[in-house]
Structure formats: structure tokens, C-alpha cells
Amino acid sequence: MHELGLLMEIVKTVEKFTVENKVGRIEKLVLQIGEISSVIPEYMKKVYPAAVEGSMLEDAALEIEILPANGRCLDCGREFHATVCGGVCPDCGSRNMKIISGRDFFIKEIECI
Template sequence: MHEIGVLFEVVKTVEKFARENDVKKIETLVLQIGELSSVVPRYMKNLYPAAIEGSILEDSKLEIQVLPANALCKDCNKVFALIKNKGICPKCNSKNYEILGGREFFIKEIVCY
């Protein structure tokens, strides 16, 4: 479970942002996590309180937006939801695809008081 390490790095990044912008308290942190990323959203939610203890993020809320894994079928050019369709193009039943997104991990928004 590497999510705690990821969260500690996120906290460092947010604290640096806060120092540089004279922010005293964070209300909400919004993360975007791709369906294919190695980060498990449920673990992030569960570990968040421990990771933010004693930081500028203490008492803040964590919001997670899951980004879909989209793929482009190389045979028929249809863009489709990779996970939902179990890696099979719903138009032509091909398994020949290129991943377009879903591996991302972003700090999308930092809501300050």
C-alpha cells in the first residue's frame, strides 16, 4: 500500500503552495485519480486523516474524482470506456486499442478559507 507515501507527497506539495500564496487553512482538497492509475481511491480516503494530521490540511475534506479509462479502437476508431467494456470495443469487438486516458493522478483543486 503506497497510498500513504503518495498522500505525504501531496501534503508537502499543498503546504508549499500555501506558503507561497500566504494561505493559512485549506477547506477542501480535490484529487483526480485515473481508473488505471496505481492509486486506490478508497485507500486514499481512509488514510487521509492520518496523512494530514498536524498539517495545514488538518480538518480539511478530501474529494476524489475518478477519471475514466478511455481507449481508442485501432480497428474502427471508436473511443470507448475500457473498464466498462472489459477491454473489448463495443462497436467491432476488437481487443486492439490504444489507451487515451485513465492513468492520471492530479491535484485538481485546493479550496482555501
């Protein structure tokens, strides 16, 4: 479970941001996690309290947004939700595709007061 390590690095990044921007308090942290990334949102939620204990994020809510796994058909160019379509292009039926999103992991927002 590497989610704890990821969250601890996020805490460092956010704390650096708060110092540089003279932020008093953080209300909410919003993360975006790709649908087919190696990060498991449920684990992130589970280990969040331990990762933020004693930090500026200790009282901040965690919100996670899931980014869809989109693919582009290399035969016809159509972009589609790859997991919904089972990796098959809904236009031409090809399986010749490239994943263009869904492996991402971002800090989307730090809501401050």
C-alpha cells in the same frame, strides 16, 4: 500500500502552494484518480487523517473523483470506456486498443479561504 507516501508528498506540495500564495486555510482537497491507476481511492481515504495530521490540511475535507479508463480503438478510431466494454470496441468489435486515460493521478483543486 503506497498511498500514505503519496499523500505525504501531496501535503508537502499543498503546503508549498499555501506559502507561495499566502493562503490562510484550506477547506477541501480534491484529487482525481484514474480508474485503472495503481492508487486505491479507499486506501487514500483511510490513511488521509494520518497523512495530514499536524499540517495545514488537518481540517480539510478530502474529495476523490474517479477518472474513467478510456481506450481508443486502433482499427476504427472510436474512443470508448474500456472497462465497461471489456476492452472490446463497441463499433467494430476489435480488441486492438490503446488506453488513453484512466491511469492518471492529479491534484485537481485546493479550496482555500
